[in-house]
Amino acid sequence: xxxxSRRERGSTPDDxxxxxxxxxxxxxxxxxxxxxxxxxxxxxxxxxxxPPRPDDFEAIPHLRDSRGRRYTYxxxxxxxxxxxxxxxxxxxxxxxxxxxxxxxxxxxxxxxxVSVFAVAGIRxxxxxxxxxxxxxxxxxxxxxxxxxxxxxxxxxxxxxTRLSELALPLRDAGLFGVNISIDTLDAERFNEITRGGxxxxxxxxxxxxxxxxxxxxxxxxxxxxxxxxxLVRIVEFAWSLGVTPRxxxxxxxxxxxxxxxxxxxxxDDVMTALGDRLCKATAxxxxxxxxxxxxxxxxxxxxxxxxxxxxSNEFCDTCNRVRVTARGDIRACLASRRAVNxxxxxxxxxxxxxxxxxxxxxxxGKDRGHYFLDTDEHEHEHVGMSLxxx
Ligand code: SAM
Ligand code: SF4
Numbered sequence: 001x002x003x004x005s006r007r008e009r010g011s012t013p014d015d016x017x018x019x020x021x022x023x024x025x026x027x028x029x030x031x032x033x034x035x036x037x038x039x040x041x042x043x044x045x046x047x048x049x050x051p052p053r054p055d056d057f058e059a060i061p062h063l064r065d066s067r068g069r070r071y072t073y074x075x076x077x078x079x080x081x082x083x084x085x086x087x088x089x090x091x092x093x094x095x096x097x098x099x100x101x102x103x104x105x106x107x108x109x110x111x112x113x114v115s116v117f118a119v120a121g122i123r124x125x126x127x128x129x130x131x132x133x134x135x136x137x138x139x140x141x142x143x144x145x146x147x148x149x150x151x152x153x154x155x156x157x158x159x160x161t162r163l164s165e166l167a168l169p170l171r172d173a174g175l176f177g178v179n180i181s182i183d184t185l186d187a188e189r190f191n192e193i194t195r196g197g198x199x200x201x202x203x204x205x206x207x208x209x210x211x212x213x214x215x216x217x218x219x220x221x222x223x224x225x226x227x228x229x230x231l232v233r234i235v236e237f238a239w240s241l242g243v244t245p246r247x248x249x250x251x252x253x254x255x256x257x258x259x260x261x262x263x264x265x266x267x268d269d270v271m272t273a274l275g276d277r278l279c280k281a282t283a284x285x286x287x288x289x290x291x292x293x294x295x296x297x298x299x300x301x302x303x304x305x306x307x308x309x310x311x312s313n314e315f316c317d318t319c320n321r322v323r324v325t326a327r328g329d330i331r332a333c334l335a336s337r338r339a340v341n342x343x344x345x346x347x348x349x350x351x352x353x354x355x356x357x358x359x360x361x362x363x364x365g366k367d368r369g370h371y372f373l374d375t376d377e378h379e380h381e382h383v384g385m386s387l388x389x390x
Contacts, residue, residue, distance in 0.1 A: 031348040032341075060356045062121030063322065065332070065363050073321040074122045074151075076110060078141060080326050080387045082131040084159055084194040086183070088221060088256040090386050092195060097387060105328045105343045107137070111144040113324065113342055114151060116355045122322075124153045126179075130326065130386045133162040139169045146174025157181070157219070161197065163205030167212045177215030179246075180206055184227045185237055193226060210241060217306070218245045222265040222273075231273045239303045246292055246306030254387070266312035271295070278305060291318070322363060325388055330362045 063071035080099055082090055105113070114125055125145065132138055145154055153176050160180045167178075182202055184190050190199035209216050218238045222228060231247070238245035247270045250256055250263065271278060279298040292306035293313075316333075323331040328343025340362045345354055 031350075032344050035348055056353065060120055060353070061360065063117075063359060063363050067317075069317075069319055070121065071320055071322045071363055072121055072123045073126070074114065074117050074124070075126045075128050075321055075323045076114065077129050077324065077326040077388065078110065078127055078132045078138065079104065079130040079135040081134055082129060082159070082386055083134050083161055084131065084197045086181075086194050086221075086255075087192075087226075088223070088250055088259055089254065090195075091255060099327050103327050105326065107141045107144055109328070109343055109346050110141060111148050112346065112352070113328075113355065114145050115149040116352050117322075117359065118150045119352075120356050120359055123151060124155070125149075125151045127154070127156045131159050131161070132156055133158055133160075133166055139166065139173050142170055142175050143173035153177075155179070155215070158205075159194070159197070160202045160205030160209070162201075164201065164208040167205070167208040167214060171212045171214055175214065177217070178209050179217045179219050180209070181219045181221075182206070182234070183220050183223070184230055185233055186230065189227065189230075193223075206241070206243075210243070216241075216243050218243055219248055219308075220245060221248050221250055222270050223250065223259075224263050224265050224269075226263065228265060228269075228273060231270055232275075232277065235274060235277065235305055239297070239301070242303075244294075244304050244306055246308055248308040249311045251310055264311070267293075267307040267309045268312065270307065274305065322359075323388060330359060331388060332363050 065071075080097075081094070084090070085092060085094060114122070117125075127138075127142070129135070135141070142154060142156075145151065154174055155177045156170070156175060157179045158181070160178070160182070163178070163180070180202070182190075183193050185199070187199040190197055190202070206216065206218070218234070220227070220231075220234055222231060227234075235245050247267065249266055250259065271280070276298055278295040280295065291310070292308050294304045294306050297303040297305075319333075323333075324342065325331065325339070328341050328346075329339035330342050331339050340358050342355055342358060345358055350358075
């Protein structure tokens with residue numbers, strides 16, 4: 001089924017009757033509170049100033065904020081659960097605040113959201129979590145989004161433990177590629193860093209993804225004292241598969257905020273560890289769909305290494321991404337707790353136009369940056385990546 005046209009989704013006379021000509025989100029807000037569905041997660045005072053909503057989809061602008069940044073990339077979390085518990089992401093006994101089943105968006109709700117996001121200018125969607133492959137029937141969600149929405153590319157970030165069984169059905173359902181997280185190639189260390197993970201399953205998952213033709217990238221969080229002696233090996237492993245490795249600086253979010261800062265390695269530290277394998281003169285700016293900067297191999301092979309540098313060289317000025325948690329909160333930034341709940345707008349009977357306007361509004365006031373290094377700002381430390389969607 002194709003996406004509805006903007007006009008088909010425009011407000012009908014019934015919408016106008018139901019919501020009134022201006023500020024329909026206030027109506028939704030009231031409906032939510034009558035049904036005891038909170039519209040905002042926190043800091044509700046910030047949300048007093050709902051602006052009037054345009055009357056139809058034709059008038060919904062593509063997602064931009066007040067600083068002119070345009071949003072084209074959605075990271076959609078499908079679960080906050082995981083079969084691993086990486087030391088920088090998940091507490092040893094798992095998150096206490098896991099969503100209950102009824103709190104998770106259904107696949108139909110998630111696909112509806114994506115179709116509205118696509119009308120508002122989102123071109124690429126990344127499914128994430130927690131671990132997206134632990135969500136039951138995840139292949140059906142990929143299929144729904146692929147068939148029902150007009151996004152150009154649907155990809156996933158995964159720990160790959162279940163990928164050897166799922167790579168083929170996911171590709172057949174419309175998945176284009178996977179970013180696979182792997183922090184070490186040593187089985188014992190892998191077990192320690194992930195608190196119980198089996199490296200063999202991840203390696204099998206990587207090969208399965210490549211065999212079925214998914215685009216694959218490998219993501220590593222460099223951790224001093226844990227995997228810093230393996231960075232060259234990880235790069236060579238990735239290159240031997242024809243895959244690009246990327247290093248993500250450890251962020252002080254959730255469990256990551258509890259690790260000693262001496263474990264953090266920035267992009268320069270990693271480049272030093274990689275020595276003359278990389279040609280520094282080939283540094284790119286932010287490129288492609290995400291925030292990674294790339295350096296090419298010095299041997300002229302054309303292979304590359306990516307660096308994602310939220311700490312040492314923040315890319316907030318060019319941010320093009322918006323996040324939705326598994327519970328349906330839209331978050332303009334990883335570091336922000338400000339969140340409108342889109343799931344509750346749907347469950348309170350909101351129209352697609354209400355959703356689109358909530359999206360536009362949520363992003364319009366996005367902060368300039370993340371303030372991770374601001375010693376007076378600790379908001380981001382309370383919620384880990386697995387709850388927000390990494
Ligand atoms: N479970 C999947 C996985 O591990 O790829 C998807 C979700 S995970 C939260 C997404 C990415 O976030 C992973 O690459 C992980 O290494 C990264 N991550 C988690 N916590 C982080 C932190 N505190 N700092 C930097 N990266 C983090
Ligand atoms: Fe799970 Fe991914 Fe977090 Fe590791 S980084 S605990 S695999 S969600």
